[in-house]
Amino acid sequence: MSAVLETNALVKKxxxxxxxxxxxxxxxxxxxxxxxxxxxxxxxxxxxLLTGVLEPTSGRISLDGKDITNVxxxxxxxxxxxxxxxxxxxxxxxxxxxxxGVAVSERQGHGRDWWRVVGTKASVTDEIVEVAERxxxxxVLEERTGNLAYGKQRLLExxxxxxxxxxxxxxxxxxxxxxxxxxxxxxxxxxxxPDDVSILLIEHDMDLVFSFAKKITVLVDGTLFADxxxxxxxxxxxxxxxYLGEGEHx
Amino acid sequence: xxxxxxxxxxxxxxxxxxxxxxxxLAAAASVPLLTEYHLVLTEIAIIALFAVSLDLILGYAGxxxxxxxxFFGAGAYAAGLFAIHVTNDPLLGLVAGAVAAAILGxxxxxxxxxxxxxxxxxxxxxxxxxxxxxxxKAGKITGGADGLQGVFMAPILGRFxxxxxxxxxxxxxxxxxxxxxxxxxRIVVSPFGLSLLAIRDNPLRARAIGIPVNAxxxxxxxxxxxxxxxxxxxxxxxxQFVSIDVLAFHRSADALLMLVIGGTGxxxxxxxxxxxxxxxxxxxxVWTPQYWTFWIGAILVAIVxxxxxxxxxxxxxxxxxxxxxxxxx
Numbered sequence: 001m002s003a004v005l006e007t008n009a010l011v012k013k014x015x016x017x018x019x020x021x022x023x024x025x026x027x028x029x030x031x032x033x034x035x036x037x038x039x040x041x042x043x044x045x046x047x048x049l050l051t052g053v054l055e056p057t058s059g060r061i062s063l064d065g066k067d068i069t070n071v072x073x074x075x076x077x078x079x080x081x082x083x084x085x086x087x088x089x090x091x092x093x094x095x096x097x098x099x100x101g102v103a104v105s106e107r108q109g110h111g112r113d114w115w116r117v118v119g120t121k122a123s124v125t126d127e128i129v130e131v132a133e134r135x136x137x138x139x140v141l142e143e144r145t146g147n148l149a150y151g152k153q154r155l156l157e158x159x160x161x162x163x164x165x166x167x168x169x170x171x172x173x174x175x176x177x178x179x180x181x182x183x184x185x186x187x188x189x190x191x192x193x194p195d196d197v198s199i200l201l202i203e204h205d206m207d208l209v210f211s212f213a214k215k216i217t218v219l220v221d222g223t224l225f226a227d228x229x230x231x232x233x234x235x236x237x238x239x240x241x242x243y244l245g246e247g248e249h250x
Numbered sequence: 251x252x253x254x255x256x257x258x259x260x261x262x263x264x265x266x267x268x269x270x271x272x273x274x275l276a277a278a279a280s281v282p283l284l285t286e287y288h289l290v291l292t293e294i295a296i297i298a299l300f301a302v303s304l305d306l307i308l309g310y311a312g313x314x315x316x317x318x319x320x321f322f323g324a325g326a327y328a329a330g331l332f333a334i335h336v337t338n339d340p341l342l343g344l345v346a347g348a349v350a351a352a353i354l355g356x357x358x359x360x361x362x363x364x365x366x367x368x369x370x371x372x373x374x375x376x377x378x379x380x381x382x383x384x385x386x387k388a389g390k391i392t393g394g395a396d397g398l399q400g401v402f403m404a405p406i407l408g409r410f411x412x413x414x415x416x417x418x419x420x421x422x423x424x425x426x427x428x429x430x431x432x433x434x435x436r437i438v439v440s441p442f443g444l445s446l447l448a449i450r451d452n453p454l455r456a457r458a459i460g461i462p463v464n465a466x467x468x469x470x471x472x473x474x475x476x477x478x479x480x481x482x483x484x485x486x487x488x489x490q491f492v493s494i495d496v497l498a499f500h501r502s503a504d505a506l507l508m509l510v511i512g513g514t515g516x517x518x519x520x521x522x523x524x525x526x527x528x529x530x531x532x533x534x535x536v537w538t539p540q541y542w543t544f545w546i547g548a549i550l551v552a553i554v555x556x557x558x559x560x561x562x563x564x565x566x567x568x569x570x571x572x573x574x575x576x577x578x579x
Contacts, residue, residue: 078460091448102444102447111442117264128260
């Protein structure tokens with residue numbers, strides 16, 4: 001299998017602190033890959049580097065073999081590298097319908113159309129219908145996003161990313177904070193994401209990691225600590241040591 | 251399929267609603283019915299257009315400005331100078347005002363984009379102050395503190411001459427206002443306009459779904475500046491004079507007040523605010539000529555404290571009782 005997203009000796013320093021220490025990483029096409037690590041391991045920094053929120057101190061990032069190290073964040077999205085956020089980043093004053101309308105219009109290249117009423121293009125509305133059904137948002141499409149149940153907000157968080165037609169989807173703790181009753185719906189939706197979307201899951205929840213991922217990468221102190229299949233990682237004594245050691249202070 | 255029906259309702263955002271249509275019919279009716287008020291109505295149309303232009307950036311894109319009159323003033327001076335030195339055709343003058351303000355808006359948008367709210371307030375304020383001082387000092391061109399004299403306008407479209415009582419001027423302003431309002435209204439329900447709302451609500455996420463945030467803000471800032479410039483040009487043409495007051499701080503503040511009174515983010519707030527502001531000003535300045543700003547201030551504080559929402563609900567309640575629709579609800 002070929003890699004769709006790669007980093008080569010990626011380094012990020014904040015003053016004297018090295019948050020990402022020469023990480024060379026590859027995400028394969030169609031991957032279900034989890035990135036784990038104790039708190040402060042540099043997972044978020046790594047994601048911010050991948051998505052272009054932060055600029056690396058050195059090293060390279062490539063998407064489909066193309067160097068994207070200096071490509072702007074929003075342009076990376078247009079190239080198919082999309083993320084969700086650990087803490088919901090939604091448009092509170094808009095309805096899910098409007099938010100999806102924005103995302104889909106933007107993705108189809110109509111974001112600058114100022115003379116056309118939104119939602120008058122069939123290609124846009126068809127796609128909204130598709131995304132809304134996939135993420136079970138059909139009943140709440142016209143409610144104010146800020147008033148939605150948390151589980152629905154979490155689904156919308158992923159739906160917005162999905163509406164950008166990602167080739168690579170970075171899911172940052174998608175199940176964080178979701179109450180037990182709404183959890184099954186969310187996990188099922190994540191499990192049913194299309195196979196051709198390569199997914200990197202950043203997660204603390206080991207149940208979710210083990211049920212979802214085929215491969216796991218462990219990040220500790222900004223360094224790539226271990227990399228392998230689920231079986232290899234779960235039997236790796238060093239990983240166990242890190243996690244048991246950290247488990248004491250959660 | 252129910253989902254499809256719901257999604258198809260997205261485009262109803264663009265539909266004109268009955269109260270809107272009634273409002274514009276009423277505005278049109280003011281032409282034959284309120285002839286003795288045409289001068290003050292002209293003023294209202296101009297400041298309402300100015301407030302609407304501010305609403306585009308404040309209510310939709312979330313850019314707070316304390317210096318929006320920079321564009322109003324730039325449009326006024328550009329239209330005035332254009333009439334004196336190039337041609338005194340009114341419509342071409344409007345274009346001149348719009349272009350001058352748009353260029354200024356585009357150039358200063360890069361300063362405005364840099365910061366957060368407080369920085370933006372200071373930068374916009376600063377730009378307007380600098381322009382005001384330039385207009386003051388460049389007396390040879392602008393007339394300085396005496397204002398720009400000798401702005402004589404040709405008849406509109408070569409046919410309609412501006413009259414002393416401001417009847418033609420009012421119709422002219424109202425038509426220009428309506429046309430630009432329709433454009434603004436279309437912009438805010440377009441994919442472009444919705445992307446502005448997304449940026450206002452959450453710029454981080456807007457970027458993460460591929461919206462080029464800075465480019466969008468530059469665009470809307472430029473558009474807003476152009477509309478403010480047209481408002482300024484209308485003032486210059488109907489007054490046939492440009493006072494240095496077009497760049498005064500109080501104009502920026504007044505526009506903000508109008509939006510506070512009328513509400514942001516639905517375009518009509520600027521109109522409601524402009525009407526309320528001007529009517530209050532007229533009433534209070536007759537009643538108590540020296541202290542009317544005191545009362546404007548007091549009313550403003552009351553509005554903010556009580557909350558527009560509650561006032562609105564009260565009005566809607568009365569409306570419901572009158573029409574017998576709401577019942578006991």
